[in-house]
Amino acid sequence: MSLNRHQSAGYMTNWAARLFARAIDQKLKPLGFSSGYLPVFFALADGGARTQKQLARDAGIEQPTMAATLNRMERDGLITREKDSEDRRVTHIRLSPEARENAKDIQAIVDQVNEAALSGLNSLEQRVFLDALGKVTTSLAKAEDEDDPKPDDQ
Amino acid sequence: MSLNRHQSAGYMTNWAARLFARAIDQKLKPLGFSSGYLPVFFALADGGARTQKQLARDAGIEQPTMAATLNRMERDGLITREKDSEDRRVTHIRLSPEARENAKDIQAIVDQVNEAALSGLNSLEQRVFLDALGKVTTSLAKAEDEDDPKPDDQ
């Protein structure tokens, strides 16, 4: 039973993800931002509005997780919520002007961390790595679906 | 400001890590195990004892996180804690016999998820992917160290 965990894709992916999050969170902290806000930030960066459900699906997280994230972002003054006048179940979420002011800085930090992370790879390896991540997520998402098919995946 | 997040290593790594964890947790649940227990499980699978500090360093997580994980594992009857008789600060942690009985099943589940995740890659891509994950963690860990040098990294 001697397993080399450095050969385990799941273990290494989890480890890398934690290091990414730690690096990003450290650098975003002075801006009042954190890694969990990024998917929302990028989804809304065009200035438009999205519903909670759209944001969750877009970020690949569950609805209650997105609800909690949006609560923190609202608390921190980064988003606004506006009830739809026609369908009162729906809420439209937008970035606040204050959040949008930080766009350039946030983008720079994200780029910087990604660049540092990939600095040990040549450009071919970088391409294969990103491509592989895409294929891995596709495979895992498909396996998840087969085990537990949700109809709402449109 | 139109960023394709599928090109962001950090975003994709985080996404893949969540899919890995979800898949593993689903399959480990019937055994009373979860993904957070795996690093401890593998570190102790040889039947020997480790201290909390050794386990945390080995798993690449912080000491309080490991303390919480060990509390849950103890609650679930998967480990035993034994105070060192010489140095009363130190606790020796071992897998319980019950935990060790599940070793083969757990290994099989981990292998199965890893295999499914990598099924879309040919063997060259798999090698490059695992190698890249190693280099990415090395780069990120080094950057972390440079920002905030801890003396205890022996």
Next chain:
DNA sequence: CAAGAATACATAGCTTGCTATATAAAACAT
């Protein structure tokens, strides 16, 4: 040897993820 530093672990409080379930509104179907 006593005082201070270092070490191992514990605790508090937060974030970001999950599942399961509740609630309210809208849509559908008889």
Next chain:
DNA sequence: ATGTTTTATATAGCAAGCTATGTATTCTTG
């Protein structure tokens, strides 16, 4: 038109990660 189903969001409770800090014990050093 009302009863059922679907949809959007909310809430509860847990896991696993983090930082900051507390506590007890051991080591070091003057």
